[in-house]
Amino acid sequence: MNTYTAGDITLEQVREYVWEIPQEGDMGTPARVFASEELLEQIADDKTLEQLKNTTHLPGVQKYALCMPDGHQGYGFPVGGVAGIDAENGCISPGAVGYDINCGVRMMRTNLTYDDLRGNEEELVDALFANIPSGLGGGGVVEGDIDAVNDVLDRGMAWALDEGYATEADLAHCEDEGVRQESDPSAVSQKAKDRGKNQLGSLGSGNHFLEVQRVTDVFREDVAEAYGLSEDQIVVLIHCGSRGLGHQVCNDYLRKIEKTHSGLLSKLPDKELAAAPAGSQLAEEYYQAMGAAINFAWVNRQLIMHRTRQVFERVFGQSWEAMEMELLYDVAHNIAKKETHDVNGEEKELFVHRKGATRAFPAGHPEVPGAYLDVGQPIIIPGSMGAGSYVLCGGEESMNLSFGSTAHGAGRVMSRTQAKKDYWGGDVQDELEQEQIYVKAQSGATVAEEAPGVYKDVDEVVKVSDALGIGDKVVRTYPVCNIKG
DNA sequence: ATGTAC
Numbered sequence: 442m443n444t445y446t447a448g449d450i451t452l453e454q455v456r457e458y459v460w461e462i463p464q465e466g467d468m469g470t471p472a473r474v475f476a477s478e479e480l481l482e483q484i485a486d487d488k489t490l491e492q493l494k495n496t497t498h499l500p501g502v503q504k505y506a507l508c509m510p511d512g513h514q515g516y517g518f519p520v521g522g523v524a525g526i527d528a529e530n531g532c533i534s535p536g537a538v539g540y541d542i543n544c545g546v547r548m549m550r551t552n553l554t555y556d557d558l559r560g561n562e563e564e565l566v567d568a569l570f571a572n573i574p575s576g577l578g579g580g581g582v583v584e585g586d587i588d589a590v591n592d593v594l595d596r597g598m599a600w601a602l603d604e605g606y607a608t609e610a611d612l613a614h615c616e617d618e619g620v621r622q623e624s625d626p627s628a629v630s631q632k633a634k635d636r637g638k639n640q641l642g643s644l645g646s647g648n649h650f651l652e653v654q655r656v657t658d659v660f661r662e663d664v665a666e667a668y669g670l671s672e673d674q675i676v677v678l679i680h681c682g683s684r685g686l687g688h689q690v691c692n693d694y695l696r697k698i699e700k701t702h703s704g705l706l707s708k709l710p711d712k713e714l715a716a717a718p719a720g721s722q723l724a725e726e727y728y729q730a731m732g733a734a735i736n737f738a739w740v741n742r743q744l745i746m747h748r749t750r751q752v753f754e755r756v757f758g759q760s761w762e763a764m765e766m767e768l769l770y771d772v773a774h775n776i777a778k779k780e781t782h783d784v785n786g787e788e789k790e791l792f793v794h795r796k797g798a799t800r801a802f803p804a805g806h807p808e809v810p811g812a813y814l815d816v817g818q819p820i821i822i823p824g825s826m827g828a829g830s831y832v833l834c835g836g837e838e839s840m841n842l843s844f845g846s847t848a849h850g851a852g853r854v855m856s857r858t859q860a861k862k863d864y865w866g867g868d869v870q871d872e873l874e875q876e877q878i879y880v881k882a883q884s885g886a887t888v889a890e891e892a893p894g895v896y897k898d899v900d901e902v903v904k905v906s907d908a909l910g911i912g913d914k915v916v917r918t919y920p921v922c923n924i925k926g
Numbered sequence: 927a928t929g930t931a932c
Contacts, residue, residue, distance in 0.1 A: 516927095541927040577930060636929075647927055741931045774929090858931095 445478070445792040447485035450494065457635055458905045461505070462490065467710075468497040474576070475843070477905055480510050483854050483897055488514040489521075495710045496524055501531015501719065503784045503791060507843055509798050510905040511897060512853030516540065517713025520797035521852060525844040526719075528779050528790040532705070533724045534716035535698065535731075537794040539775040540691045542731055543738035544649075544682030546821045547615070547771035548832065551764050553675040553757070555655040558921065565653065566879040566922040567910040568752045573651060573745055575644040576883035576926040582642025583746040590638045590686075590737075594626040597736030600744045611743060613810060615771040616800060616818075619739045623779075624732030629686070630693050637686030637737055642744030646926030647857075648891055651745065652823075654830060654918035664816045664834045664915045676918060677766075678830060679745050680823050682712055682775065683738035690734045694727045717803060719792070728777070728792075730881055742771060769832070770810075770819040772799050774849040782844055795845050801839040801847040801912045809835065820912045822903060824851045826880060827873055827893030829919040838910035839876050847912035848903070851896040864889040873920075882925045891925065 443454035452460040452474065460481065462472040470868060472493045474481065484490060489512055494516055496506040503525045512521025517536035524537055558565070574580045583606075585593070590878045592600050600618025601607035612618045626634075659665045670676070683690075698715045699706055701723055704717050717724035746768065750761035757764065777794045784791075801811050804817040813819060817835030824830050828851065839845045855863070866885025869892045873880050882888045906912040 539927075546929070645927075646930090649927080682927070685928065692928090 445481055447490055449857050450490045458530055458909055462494050468494065469499070469502045470497045470505050472497050474508040474512065475905055475909060476510050477901060480897065480901060480905065481672065484513060489519045492517065492519045493522065495714060496522060496537070498709055499524065499526060499532055499534055499716055500705070501527030503527060503789065509572050509846070509848040509881060510902045511848040511850050513852050515796065517711050518796055522796050522846065523798045523844055523846045524794045525782055525791040525862060526794065528719055528792045531719050531792065532716035533719065533727060533777055533792050534714055534794065535691050535716060535727060536696050536713045537796055538731060538777045539796045540688050541682035541775055542687035542690060543773045544602065544775045545738060545771060545773040546678060546680045546743065546823055547742050547746065548769040548821050549677040549749065549766055550669050550769050551675045551677070551766050554673045554765060555675060558675055562879045562922055565756050566924060568756050569651060569749065569922065570881040570924045572645060572752050573748055573924060574642065575924060577646045579639035581640050582641060582748045584640045585641045587634060587638060590634045591626045593641065593740045594624060594629055594733035594736055596620060597739045598743055601740050606747045607743050611768045614768040615739060616662070616773055619771070620880065621732035621735040623729060624736050625729035626733050628726045628730035629690055631732045633689035635690050637684060640686065642685040642741060642748065643684060643925055644681045645684050646887055650826065650923055650925040651749065652678045652826065652920050653922040654920055656916050657829070657919045658917040660914040660916065666837045667813060667816045668819055668915060670832065677749055678821065678823060679742050681745065683734045683741065686737050687734040690730045694723070694730060698723055698727070731777065735740065735773065739771065770821065772821055774799060783840070791844070795846055797849045798846045799849045800845055801835040802845050803835040803837050803839055806835065820847060822848060822850060822899065824899030825893040825896040826891060826920055826923045827876070827878065828896070828899050829917060831917050832915045833903065833906060833912035834915050836910040836913045839912065842909060843911050847906045850898040850900060853895055854897050855895040857890045860892060860895045861886060861891045864892040864894070874896035878920045878923065880923045884926065887926055
C-alpha cells in the first residue's frame with residue numbers, strides 16, 4: 442500500500458486522490474484527505490493534518506472527518522474541513538464553522554462580452570472601488586439601525602426583497618433561497634448587532650473581493666448552457682461574509698461554550714474545538730445565532746450586488762436588466778446545517794459542518810434550485826486574483842464521499858506575515874496590469890497578503906474535485922478588474 | 927476572517 446508520512450502522521454492511500462489517517466487511540470473515526478501528492482506536500486509541514494485528526498475526537502462524528510483538496514490549517518479545525526456530526530447525540534462546534542460565518546461567494550452573469558469591456562477597465566475598476574465600501578471598520582451600502590439589523594438577522598434576503606434591494610429571481614438563485622429559517626436575532630448579542638449595523642453591504646478586508654471576470658473555457662456545454670454561461674462572457678464574482686457581526690457571534694459562543702461545557706472540552710485534544718452537546722441550550726442558541734449571521738452575510742452580498750448593478754448602469758449607460766445582470770448562484774463556504782445523510786445504510790440527521798468547503802449537491806437533489814435540478818447545483822471556486830476561478834456543478838459522488846461537499850478555493854500556502862515579507866503591493870499590482878488585470882485596494886499590504894503566489898494552484902484543486910466526482914468542471918474564468926479591502 | 931489585542 443502507498444503511504445505518505447508527514448511528521449508523526451502516516452496516511453494510507455485508499456485510491457487515487459484519497460488518503461486516510463487510520464483510526465487509532467482515541468480517534469472516533471478515521472480521517473480522509475482528498476488530494477494529489479502535490480497538494481499533500483503543501484500541508485505536510487503545518488498543523489492541517491494534526492487538526493484533521495483532532496476533529497475525529499468531537500463526539501458524534503460520522504464515517505470520517507474530511508479535508509478537501511484546498512485544505513490548510515485554521516482555528517482548531519482545518520479550513521477545507523468537513524464533518525458530519527450526529528445532530529441528536531453528537532455536538533456542534535463554532536470552530537468547525539469558522540469565525541466568518543457564511544463567508545461565501547456569488548456569481549452574477551451579464552450579457553456583456555470581453556470586447557464590450559476592453560478599454561473601460563480602469564473606469565470600471567475606479568467606479569466599483571469608489572462605490573462599494575471595503576476595508577476594515579464601518580460604512581456600508583445601507584446605513585442600518587438596530588431594527589433593520591434585527592429584521593435582516595431574522596429574514597435574510599426576504600428583507601432585501603421587501604426593501605427593494607433584491608428581486609424574486611435573486612432569492613430563487615441563492616443557497617437556501619437566501620434565508621436560514623432557524624435563526625433567532627435574540628440569540629445574537631447587542632455588541633454583535635452594534636458591530637454589524639453600519640456594515641450592511643461592505644466587502645471587508647483580507648481575502649474578500651469583488652472581481653469582474655471573463656469566461657475563458659467551457660468544459661461542459663450542457664451544464665454551462667443551463668447556468669447561462671458561455672465563452673468571452675463577463676461575469677462578476679463577490680466574495681465576502683458576515684463582517685464584524687459574524688466574528689462577534691463566533692467569539693461570544695466560543696467563550697460561553699468553553700465555560701459551560703468544560704467537561705466536554707477537557708476530553709478534546711484542542712481547546713479551539715470547543716463544542717456544545719447536541720440538545721443542550723447552547724447548541725440550540727448557537728445554531729440560531731449562527732443562522733442569524735448567515736442571513737446577515739447573504740444580505741451583505743446582495744447589497745453589494747445591488748450596488749454593482751448600479752455602477753454598471755452608470756459606466757455602460759444601460760439598465761442592469763438590459764445587461765441581464767442576473768444572479769447565477771450564491772454559495773456559503775462557512776456554515777453548519779442540519780441535513781439528512783445516508784450513514785452506512787441508515788438515514789441520519791447530521792450537523793454538517795463545512796468550514797472553507799462548499800455544498801455540492803448533485804442533479805436531482807431536492808435542495809437544488811428548480812432551474813438547475815437536472816444538472817446539479819452551481820459551485821463557485823474563487824482562485825487568486827492572478828489565476829481566475831471556476832464554476833463547477835455538484836457531482837454524483839458527493840453524497841457518498843463528502844456529505845455533499847467539495848473545495849471552496851485555492852487555499853493559502855503562505856502566511857499573511859510571510860506574504861508581506863515576500864511581496865510589495867504596488868509591484869504585485871504592476872505585474873497584474875501587464876496581464877490586463879486591474880486591481881484597486883484600500884491597502885497595499887492587503888494586495889501583498891493576497892498576491893497570486895500565496896495560493897495553491899486552483900487548477901490542481903479543481904482537478905481533484907473533478908476526478909473524484911464530487912464537483913465537476915463547468916467553466917473557468919480569468920480576472921479583469923478586482924477591488925478589495 | 928476581525929474595531930489585526932486580553
